[in-house]
Amino acid sequence: MSDRTKVLIAVVVVLVLAAFPTWQALGAAGEAGRPDLEMPENETQCVEDTEFMTARHMELLNQWRNAVVREGDTEYTSTSGETYTMSLTGTCMDCHNNRETFCQRCHDYADVAPRCWDCHVEPGGGER
Amino acid sequence: MSEDRRTFLKEAGCAVLGLGCGLPFVRGALAITQHGSEEEAQSSSQWAMVVDLEKCLNDEVRAVSAAACHREHNVPDIPDPDDEIDWIWDEKYQDVFPDQVHEHSPAEMREMPVLVLCNHCTNPPCVRVCPTKATWKRESDGIVMMDQHRCIGCRYCMAACPYGSRSFNWRDPRAFIQRDDNGEMPSDFPTRTKGVVEKCNFCAERLREGKQPACVEAVHAVAGGEGALTFGNLADPDSEVNRILGEKHTISRRVSLGTGPNVFYVV
Amino acid sequence: MLQDAFRGGRKYWVLLGIWGALVVVGLAAYGRQLSEGLHITGMSQDVTWGLYISQFTFLVGVAASAVMVVLPYYLHNYKAFGRMVILGEGLAVSAVLMCALFILVDMGQPMRVMNVFLHPSPNSLMFWDTQVLFGYLLLNLVIGVMTFEAERKGAPPPRWVKPLIYLSIPWAISIHTVTAFLYSGLEARTFWMTAILAPRFLASAFASGPSLLILLALILRRFTRFDPGWEAIQKLATIVAYAMVVNLFFVLVELFTGIYSDMPHHLHAFEYLFVGLEGHSALVPWMWIGAVLTTVTVVCLLIPSVRRQERLLAPLCAAVILAIWIEKGLAMVVTGFIPSPLGQITEYAPTAPEIAISVGVYALGFFVLTVLYKVVVNVRERLEAT
Numbered sequence: 001m002s003d004r005t006k007v008l009i010a011v012v013v014v015l016v017l018a019a020f021p022t023w024q025a026l027g028a029a030g031e032a033g034r035p036d037l038e039m040p041e042n043e044t045q046c047v048e049d050t051e052f053m054t055a056r057h058m059e060l061l062n063q064w065r066n067a068v069v070r071e072g073d074t075e076y077t078s079t080s081g082e083t084y085t086m087s088l089t090g091t092c093m094d095c096h097n098n099r100e101t102f103c104q105r106c107h108d109y110a111d112v113a114p115r116c117w118d119c120h121v122e123p124g125g126g127e128r
Numbered sequence: 129m130s131e132d133r134r135t136f137l138k139e140a141g142c143a144v145l146g147l148g149c150g151l152p153f154v155r156g157a158l159a160i161t162q163h164g165s166e167e168e169a170q171s172s173s174q175w176a177m178v179v180d181l182e183k184c185l186n187d188e189v190r191a192v193s194a195a196a197c198h199r200e201h202n203v204p205d206i207p208d209p210d211d212e213i214d215w216i217w218d219e220k221y222q223d224v225f226p227d228q229v230h231e232h233s234p235a236e237m238r239e240m241p242v243l244v245l246c247n248h249c250t251n252p253p254c255v256r257v258c259p260t261k262a263t264w265k266r267e268s269d270g271i272v273m274m275d276q277h278r279c280i281g282c283r284y285c286m287a288a289c290p291y292g293s294r295s296f297n298w299r300d301p302r303a304f305i306q307r308d309d310n311g312e313m314p315s316d317f318p319t320r321t322k323g324v325v326e327k328c329n330f331c332a333e334r335l336r337e338g339k340q341p342a343c344v345e346a347v348h349a350v351a352g353g354e355g356a357l358t359f360g361n362l363a364d365p366d367s368e369v370n371r372i373l374g375e376k377h378t379i380s381r382r383v384s385l386g387t388g389p390n391v392f393y394v395v
Numbered sequence: 396m397l398q399d400a401f402r403g404g405r406k407y408w409v410l411l412g413i414w415g416a417l418v419v420v421g422l423a424a425y426g427r428q429l430s431e432g433l434h435i436t437g438m439s440q441d442v443t444w445g446l447y448i449s450q451f452t453f454l455v456g457v458a459a460s461a462v463m464v465v466l467p468y469y470l471h472n473y474k475a476f477g478r479m480v481i482l483g484e485g486l487a488v489s490a491v492l493m494c495a496l497f498i499l500v501d502m503g504q505p506m507r508v509m510n511v512f513l514h515p516s517p518n519s520l521m522f523w524d525t526q527v528l529f530g531y532l533l534l535n536l537v538i539g540v541m542t543f544e545a546e547r548k549g550a551p552p553p554r555w556v557k558p559l560i561y562l563s564i565p566w567a568i569s570i571h572t573v574t575a576f577l578y579s580g581l582e583a584r585t586f587w588m589t590a591i592l593a594p595r596f597l598a599s600a601f602a603s604g605p606s607l608l609i610l611l612a613l614i615l616r617r618f619t620r621f622d623p624g625w626e627a628i629q630k631l632a633t634i635v636a637y638a639m640v641v642n643l644f645f646v647l648v649e650l651f652t653g654i655y656s657d658m659p660h661h662l663h664a665f666e667y668l669f670v671g672l673e674g675h676s677a678l679v680p681w682m683w684i685g686a687v688l689t690t691v692t693v694v695c696l697l698i699p700s701v702r703r704q705e706r707l708l709a710p711l712c713a714a715v716i717l718a719i720w721i722e723k724g725l726a727m728v729v730t731g732f733i734p735s736p737l738g739q740i741t742e743y744a745p746t747a748p749e750i751a752i753s754v755g756v757y758a759l760g761f762f763v764l765t766v767l768y769k770v771v772v773n774v775r776e777r778l779e780a781t
Binding site for chain 3: 145155222256257259260278279281283292298323324325
């Protein structure tokens, strides 16, 4: 076998391996679909709008964290002019109080495992 | 490859390397110029605590203060003393104030239980040594805070603290937090996770709601506990703490070290 | 040059296999530490730094000792060190790597290590330690590669390497001084808070590092055709002798201050180490072994006729390394925490997982060292053959 052939075979093998995530999940495409999130019953308005929250809630939470822990601020004014207390447990989870049926479902779908709940508790001191 | 391209690539590589190494220095220099030295920052207010040694001789007073704090902050109750976490607890007088006892000090004085906690020093060595500013002295109120998101668990602050006020989470604390009757955790305060350091935070989260620290509130509900713990602002000339400091004989821990503790003990 | 890392006989691959196996053991233990937390070590709320940080301290010294070869060769044209310098630089690289790993395994939240770089804190000596160690690693890598490449080609290295070499000399001193400052600036720990800590660190570094270098040189002489030269080895042995004398003097000076002043603050730690304190005496046998080793090595290494015998030099160097290891890698860090700020004595002993992880880190460092030295040996042999 010439060197050229060896290199070509190696390139093909590497490409196949690199594309593993894609072809491995091909059969399961139908199952995934968008996650079914359980929305809070009493509120329809979140701190910011849905599109913002879906894409940038982590940014918002980090901003809140720095403001509360490092600056001692507690008040957040949203783009719509409403004020909220900056707290994951106290504000966010006041409405989204079931981590499993809301937060977890999207995180599982996106295959991320944020470590917030290693420390932060659900309202009422619950943990799941 | 031509010499020009090779030279360019080498120089580009060096430039990237230089930037990568140089940026922390630039940020560090900027940090110094912007904020000045951490411990020289004058706080607009400084929270302080006064502990009345005699009133705290009452076992119930001491027990109630520690229990309230630990409940308020989901502090775990770990039986192994090597891993035990305390935010406020008691030690013997001879260990808290080693410079105040001598060979002929009576045993009952030496063994006297004294409440100890983080002193939220004016010149805190723990802040000085933290490599990530996960602990720092808040300019607004003088509290030596912990940012549990940033702590890398190096424990340098624990080596630097002359008072033993800090505790490290050697394991996951959740299994050791006493649940209430519903099986829930006693408070909504975030528990910590393994691998970070924690200590008394002067109940910063209660202070911003205008409440007193949990330990102070708890002792006032106990018979004989009125005035056992007093909390206030040193920058306020009319505060109760200033009144006591001006009228009574108070001492603080290891004064000669220059840390400037803000917890005072009425002798 | 990199292909030379793969060219070796059976002994080479077996050695790498041994290091690799130990690394795997260390990794398994570390996995357990990551999931269960640091309580599986012997550390406690009173003794918050143990085996990991003490090994780090010992190895920073070994890394800094490369200056003892670089300085005479480059600054004073001491030609005899011609083939020793590359070994010194390789040892420095491997030692700094182990230092970084020991810090990493000691951290409670190692995933957040980047916070040290994202939030620079010039007030913290630990911040500066990361900077100078990283810089030193880069310096030694670049200098080592460039000078060795140049030697291989038979041409002088590029001109810009010279200023880097000159820079590496004060930089080597700085890494161990900064590490000493980590300890000596803490008012909470009277055992550490002494101005002589930095000089002590340097003296012990210049004894332990060159000793290790001598042992490695002797091993290379035995198993390969690479010979750094007997004169170079002898000169290093002389350096070790005088460094040990200075180190011993510094220790005696410290003992005097504590014992003569009779101040509990200054005395407690030495009492704990040499006679035991309040019934706690875990380190006492180690300290006396260290004292005997120090005395014997100082006396023997100062006698030229003893120093010149190869079969005596090897065990003497091993004794020096052990003595310094007891001093820095065992006694120094833990004793800073005894007694605690509240007057309690909590002793420390490393646990099995802790030792496994430490052995794993050492194995990884020696793996890298073996590969680096193999490259050097192979290239040299080819050069000599032509």
